[in-house]
Amino acid sequence: MDSLKLIWHRITNWEYWPFWLIYYPMFPVWLFYSLKARSFFFFNAANPGMKNGGMAMISKMEIYTMIPERFIPKTVFIEKNDTPELALERVLENDIGFPFIAKPDIGMKAFGVEKIHNKDEFRNYLNWTPSHFLVQELIPYQKEVGIFYVRKPDEVHGKITGIVSKEFLSVTGDGQSTMLELIKRNPRSHLQLAVLKKKFGAQLQEVLIEGEEFILVPYGSHTRGAKFVDISHKINEALVNTIDDICSQMNGFHYGRLDVLYNTFEELCQGKNFSVIEVNGAGGEATHIYDPQHSLFWAWREVARHWAMLCEISIANKKAGHTYLSFKDGRAMLKQTGALQAQLKF
Numbered sequence: 001m002d003s004l005k006l007i008w009h010r011i012t013n014w015e016y017w018p019f020w021l022i023y024y025p026m027f028p029v030w031l032f033y034s035l036k037a038r039s040f041f042f043f044n045a046a047n048p049g050m051k052n053g054g055m056a057m058i059s060k061m062e063i064y065t066m067i068p069e070r071f072i073p074k075t076v077f078i079e080k081n082d083t084p085e086l087a088l089e090r091v092l093e094n095d096i097g098f099p100f101i102a103k104p105d106i107g108m109k110a111f112g113v114e115k116i117h118n119k120d121e122f123r124n125y126l127n128w129t130p131s132h133f134l135v136q137e138l139i140p141y142q143k144e145v146g147i148f149y150v151r152k153p154d155e156v157h158g159k160i161t162g163i164v165s166k167e168f169l170s171v172t173g174d175g176q177s178t179m180l181e182l183i184k185r186n187p188r189s190h191l192q193l194a195v196l197k198k199k200f201g202a203q204l205q206e207v208l209i210e211g212e213e214f215i216l217v218p219y220g221s222h223t224r225g226a227k228f229v230d231i232s233h234k235i236n237e238a239l240v241n242t243i244d245d246i247c248s249q250m251n252g253f254h255y256g257r258l259d260v261l262y263n264t265f266e267e268l269c270q271g272k273n274f275s276v277i278e279v280n281g282a283g284g285e286a287t288h289i290y291d292p293q294h295s296l297f298w299a300w301r302e303v304a305r306h307w308a309m310l311c312e313i314s315i316a317n318k319k320a321g322h323t324y325l326s327f328k329d330g331r332a333m334l335k336q337t338g339a340l341q342a343q344l345k346f
Contacts, residue, residue, distance in 0.1 A: 009187040014296045029304050033311040041330035043282035045317040049252020054281010056337040059105050063279050066250045071276045074137040084123040096137045105132040110221030130343040139275045141261040144220035146287045148257045149247050150309050153316045157244050160235050164288040166220030167227040173208020180204040192225040230291035238269040254313045257284035
């Protein structure tokens, strides 16, 4: 019965639909903008400072070098073939201690992102990872937002087109139920049960005291259970100035989403106590569409609105001398992306 309820929940809540089912009906819209730009892979010109315009297959380390250092976590690049001992030595030399975050250098949708607590976990991660990866200091802030930013090439200042607040997947104790029982009561966490069992094992039989919150997945990823809440109504001049200050210092960046950990929203607007943990270029979704309160038709309109801006920016940059991807190179990029996603899922 539980399986049937989960299946029905997936069917009736479009936020759980597979990526292709949400976006394939919008193919005519993409085709329209492709004809307008005279290239199916026009997005390459949107962000000239990023490989593939930031659509896919770009090194996160390359992106971090574009961002002023004071806005990002301490980060160390680790090669796949490094020994655990030498790799860990480099991490410690950069003043990063346990626990820290490890994530693929070229990744997607938080696949392969893990919190590493000790040497054994680090060794296991290094043995598992199919590619180079990054180690980052653990940021103390407990709140995360995704902020979508757009700036036309002829504009000095950009704008924020949407903000999503990310509620980490968690359970709250009642003093009687085990964590496993609590997980099964909420479809959002129940859908992650297989992964949670692998991660926590026997710990799921523990009983949390009443009111105690336990974060199951400390990452703001929709694919890993986070709830996305549209807070675009909170866009204000101070926040726009803060984000514009960051993005204007990123050479060749015009369109994309910044994922930010922060202490309070007021401090974030003031440019205090926050850290940019990801920047997604042309491939970044306007993730505020995934708020459960939004209909699929509303989401489609919002995607189309952002694609229109992406196309306009790409055409302008093309006229300025930047290039589109060839059809051959674009197909190769999509093929590589599919292969990488298959490797990272576990």
